Every structure is written in structure tokens, then in C-alpha cells.
Amino acid sequence: MPKSKTVLTRAQTTTERVRQMIVSGELQPGDRLQAQMLADRLGVSRTPVNDALAVLHKEGLLDYGVNRGYGVRRFDLCTLLDAFDVRLTLEGLACRLIAERGVRAETVAQLRSNLGRSEDLLFAPNWSSEKHARWRQLNLEFHDLLLEEANNSYLTSGVASARSLPPILDRTHGSDATDEIWPLLELKFSQDAWRDHVRIVEAIELGQGSRAENMMKEHVFSSREKARRIIQQLLPSG
Amino acid sequence: MPKSKTVLTRAQTTTERVRQMIVSGELQPGDRLQAQMLADRLGVSRTPVNDALAVLHKEGLLDYGVNRGYGVRRFDLCTLLDAFDVRLTLEGLACRLIAERGVRAETVAQLRSNLGRSEDLLFAPNWSSEKHARWRQLNLEFHDLLLEEANNSYLTSGVASARSLPPILDRTHGSDATDEIWPLLELKFSQDAWRDHVRIVEAIELGQGSRAENMMKEHVFSSREKARRIIQQLLPSG
DNA sequence: AACATTATCATTGCATGCAATCATATGCCT
């Protein structure tokens, strides 16, 4: 028996495609999003496009004006830091809840598996940008495992909103001599993040709620400050 | 010059009307929401109704199934407590941010005004249900003032989602002899809440971030526990 | 009678037409 044919409406697929166009940088902050143009480009009619844009607006990715349509939201540094503040708070809450109410053995196994695969990746020789991409995937998986285990839909959707942002910090970091040391700095940062992950899992297993919460908050906070430094370095004007 | 004629689309007004129908209890959890029926009832077409339902679904008020439409989400006790967990965490964050980065004098004045009006209401004789309604309004205003001052859109929308719920706890509390003492208990609870408000403003003015955060968390937590007690008393089965 | 299968119907998902509104360009007056 076919379990359940995963059916998606055009509105849903359109939402994801437009979201990807934004977070990938294909659509840049400030760009207007005209319904007809997007519809032609995606091969659907204006109705699912409008539905998608409404959802993305509700998520905070788009600006909207009555009779003026949608545009990719302009993210200044403050907005980015705001998003991180909410993320670190909510993900911290997730860790506290998990630690206090107990974590399922299956989730522990998945977390341990994630930590193991990440360790193999991060502490092997020959660091590369492909490996960095794989680490980013593993990092996302780690955070998602915790969110799922927390099992709180308000928490999950709040983090999701605060997480989907235009790629202000994924841009190429200038073209001067710093290019050679950047990969190494990234590796160092990722290894630090992995150590955070290890200790967070440890605290959760021990039922240490506030320790797990605080460490997750600090963990995300370090990403926040890294993003801040990168942006302030790229745009000294503000 | 007319400042700016507040223009609202039918989709927006429909969203608010349907939301009110849900939080007021006119539409009960589990009810299906058929587009045509709602459209007739509200005097619009199905398009703005569908937009409204999509938004309310994104907010977490509605369930949705592809080709099956929307229905008012069933809120069990766990979901309600989840919403409170997010609220107390985010509103706590708001207080911390305000205290740490400093609060505008204008906002302080508005908060003080709110506290004054609430005091006049809560500590005067002849407590009544109309006065209770006015207190609820003042309480909402207090929390909104803080959210606005925090000036973080992710925070604001997260709290908004966690706040719009069906009226599980606004129901009439049974019909036995306890009816006579309920109002007095409500007054006592409201007075306690007001004292929390006073101390939160005090902490914010002194720049005591973590104290403000903790007190706000405890303040919302007491509402959470009150809701839990009421529901568990009403529905001993769960 | 119970179950599976088919047929009927209601409701959704989507496309599209039209009117209302906003943005831009043109003409007018001082």
C-alpha cells in the first residue's frame, strides 16, 4: 500500500521556491515581486503566487503595501540581530524543556549519531568548502532534532521565521589576502560550535535544564556576534 | 489634510473578523470552515476568505489538509501550555532588552499612566465584571507597550501568535455555588498581576535586565498555571 | 449481513476577467 502520496498544492511549492529565491540571493532585498511576472517565471497562475507571497509576508520575509504589492524586505543589521535574539531565546527554551521533561532514547541516539558524523567531518584533514557545506547541513540537522524533540509548535514556527533570512552573511567575503585564512577561521568556528553541541547534549542527558538553556543561548549568540562582525567589516558605513 | 485614509483590503478585514469569531467562541474548535459558507456569511467572495484562512493557518489557529480545507484547531491543555511557555519566554526577553538598552521617557510615562489607571480601577470598592473587562484591556495595553518598546518584529509576531487562542479559559466557570467567590478570586489575581507590573516597570527603569526578565516570566507563568488549574478543574478527564 | 467497489456530489485548487487603485507621464497655469 502506498503510504500517503505526498501531495503538495501549487501554492505550497511556489512558497518554497520563492523562499529559496530569496534566501539564495536570486531575489535581492528591495526587489519588487510582481504577481504576473513570478507566475510566468514559475509556470503557474497568479493565484498560488499570491498565496505564497502572503505566507512569506506573514513570515516576515516580504514587505507589503495595499495596492502596491510585495517586495523583498530590506534587512539592516538591527533586524538581523533581532532575529538572532529571538532564535537564541527560543532554542534555549527548547533545550530547557527537553532537559526538564526528559529526552527520548531515540532522539539521544540521533543526536549522538549527528555528533559522530560531525566529528568525523570537522577533525579530518583537508578542510574544503564542500565539507563546510556538509557541516552546515549537519548543524541544521542538530538544531532541528532539538526543535522536534521540544514538540512545541509555537516554538518551532517562531524559530523558523527567525531563521529564514536573506543571505547577508553568506556573501563572498571580499577579495583581498584574507581569502586564504578565511577557510581556516571557518573551520575553527565550526569546531567550536561542535564542542558546544557536545556539551548541550551532555547537559540534556543529565537533565540539567538551565545549563542546557544557557549553553544553547551562548551557542547561538556566538553566531550572532560572528554575523555582526562580518557585516560591520563589509559595510563600515552601517 | 486627511492624514492617511486607513485602507484595508477585504482579505485583512476578513482575517480579523474570522479571528474574532474564533477567539470569541462563535466558531468552536473542530468546526470546519468552508470557503463558500464563510464568504456568504461575510458578504465577500471566496478569494479574500481563502487568503484570510491561509493567514490564520500560518498563525496556528487553524488546521489544514490539502483538498480538505480548514478547520478550527483543537486546543488541548498541552497546546495551551506550550503557547504560554513561548509567551513567557519572549515577553521576558522583551523586558530584558528594554532594561538593558534603556527605555524611552515617553514609554515610561505611558507605563506609569497605565499603572495609575489600573490602580484606580483595582483598588476601588464595588468590583464588577465590567471593571474586570476594563482591567483586561489595561493589562493588554501594558504588555503591548512593552512589546512595542522592545521594537523587535520577530518577538512581536511570535507573541501575537501565542496569544490568539480560542477561549478555553474565558468560559463561564460552571454554575454552582462557586460563582459567588469567583469574582473575588479574580480581583485578587488581578491585583497580584498589577503588583507584578509595578515591579517590572521598576526593574526596567533601574536597568536591571535579568530581574525584569525573570519577573515577567514569572508573571506570565502565573497566568499559565491559573489557566491550567481552571481547565483541569473543568475537564477532570483531560 | 459485511465488505469492497463504484457512482454521485460537494468542496477545494487554480485560472482568468474586470474594476479599483497607484505610479508615471503629459499638459496647463502662473
Added chain:
DNA sequence: AGGCATATGATTGCATGCAATGATAATGTT
């Protein structure tokens, strides 16, 4: 020429028709 009013065009907001899908009732089979 500069500022204001008007007109044109583009784009949105909304209504509605139609096909696809799910729910339900009717039918047939064992």
C-alpha cells in the same frame, strides 16, 4: 521654468468558472 492638475498605463484586489480531488451514498458480491 516650476509646480499643480490631469490623463494614461500598469498592477493589484476581487469575483467567478472550471477541473481535480475527497467525502459520501448506492450498488454489487461473497
